[in-house]
Amino acid sequence: MEFHVPNTVSFHLSLLILVAWSSVQASHSSSLSSSAAETISRFQHYLQINTSQPTPNYYQASDFLVSQAKSSSLQSQAIEFVRGKPFVLIKWPGTNPHLPSILLYSHTDVVPSEIDKWKYDPFSAHIDDNGNIYARGSQDMKCVGMQYLEAVRRLKASGLQPLRSIYLAFSPDEEIGGQDGAAKFAESEVFKSLNIGVVLDEGMASADENYRIFYAERSARWLVIKAIGQPGHGSRLYDNSAAENMMKSLESIRRFRASQFDMIKAGLMAEGEVISVNMAYSTAGTPSPTGFVMNLQPSEAEVGFDIRVPPTADLESLERRIADEWAPASRNMTFRFLAKAPVHDEFGNPFTTKTDSSNPWWGLLQDAIQRAGGKLHEPGIFPASTDSRYFRRLGLPAFGFSPMANTPILLHDHNEFLNQEVYLKGITMYESIIKAYASYVENEGNRASTGDL
CATH class of the missing domain: 3.30.70.360 (Alpha-Beta Plaits)
Structure with a gap:
């Protein structure tokens, strides 16, 4: 049986539904400050863009990211190394452009979802009563990309003038191998012109209070x-x-x-x-x-x-x-x-990043996380593969880090979620890291020990 609602009733019913939905969403963020609520809203917006393989809506994601860069007065460009697959590059210029720069790397695509296995639509970015944001990409890895942007937004507002240039990269196709994304980027003249000194990329959640950092991958x-x-x-x-x-x-x-x-x-x-x-x-x-x-x-x-x-x-x-x-x-x-995929270079050396005193970026990363109140597990080998491999093959130090403590690992799983408080704390972590990296001045001892920095 069909039930037809008169137009006037339909209008009022729609209005009531909209008000009720707004009230539910407001209750989720009632404990947040207005600025924190806006930060979560921007994250939800990014999550709601369907960039799942095999038909990701890259242009909508690209437009959103460029608009976010403009709102923070950052330089940005969308580059198509492969037609139909925009690569977004955002720049916060440093005061000393001759120093090696910092690359904050993320990918825009996500894996497909079996919608009927989810509590909520994977592109609704629904927030439940516990403050958990359910969405494909909430952990892998739209969270990290937006945390970079939010951290830079805050640092700029604080008046920080970075010594080194900061680049934020948003790449397509990581979930299908990265050949049309990170691989093309790493081989390009654009990349060579950036003079990258260190790369940050994705890690994974930790079930306990200690964060996980990865110096290599399988x-x-x-x-x-x-x-x-x-x-x-x-x-x-x-x-x-x-x-x-x-x-x-x-x-x-x-x-x-x-x-x-x-x-x-x-x-x-x-x-x-x-x-x-x-x-x-x-x-x-x-x-x-x-x-x-x-x-x-x-x-x-x-x-x-x-x-x-593993590389071993x-x-x-x-x-x-x-x-x-x-x-x-x-x-x-x-x-x-x-x-x-190759595991070693032509001389048999594994593609790994040093986590000792010979690598100043490692010490800076540890100290920055600890200053922000974070604790660390021993660095490890990422159990899967990320786009970091394309940068490690060039001899660049690259760390995998996603600031998600006390969080179940839900990469590629049904009902992927990230708690909004964990997300906000992660922004604070990146503020500390970016500030430390952007302000780092090499001394002669470090330059001698690291060589390629």
Whole structure:
């Protein structure tokens, strides 16, 4: 049955709904100052722009970011290294343009969402009664990009004149590998002209009160294994059928995965220090209009794995294991890599950033976080991959840091959220960090020890 509301009633009903919604939103921010409420509102606006892959609305995000730069009297430009994928670069000029500058890096795209698995629409930026902001990108990593902007806004308002130039970069396509975003940027003449000295990029949340910082990351190895064998009736037992050989392979991989996971569970290794192997897809069988033919053994089976390797991994040993155990030619199996990101440079040195006294940016980062009231875990290896790798490959120091303490890790998960108080505290953290970095003056000892700074 359809129920038609008269126009006058519809108008008043819509007005009542709008008032009620405004009251709910006001209650969420009632404990916040007016400036803090405006800060949260800007964050919500950015989150509400649907930049999910595979069809991100990059231009709407770009326009918003440029408008935010203008509101703080910052220089900005949207560059298309690849058509349809604007890269936003914002500049706060330093008083000494000859000094290496600071790059505050983030990405604008987010992963897709299964909307029916969420409490609230992933692009509503809904704030619940606990002050949790539910949205895709609330942790990964629109929060960080907006925190950079808000921190710079506050520092400018305080009258700070940075010694070093500060650049804020908002890049497309990180969630699909970054080839049309960070990779193009890092190779460009634009990037070379910026004279970057250090890069800050994303990290992840911490379940306790201590923040996490990452000096390296695991690299992706996307592996596809294929098995072929004799097809036949579903009741027959064959040696070396495609499915049998694939099952043997899966069991070998499962044992290896368990051995790596056991080291994490025992507290012997951190997640970023082991090799992870997770199945991404599997295909086999003969399709039918109602599903698959159940009494026919397939002649082919294929499985894809997302493998992540730390910079400390023995890659030759891993590839021997794949060739000898996981996909041996003797069992009519083959393998190939869809992605194989480098872990070391041409001399065998891992792509890592130093976290000792030889790197002044590390000491400055630690001190700035502590001055802002933060505590730190020991620096670690990021368990996944970020765009930092493109900058570390150039020999630049790069740290992964997302100021989210006492927060569950919800990257790429359903119901991703970030508490508004945690978000606001993160802005304070970046104020301290940016001020320390922008004001840093190298002495002769530091220059000698760091060389490339």
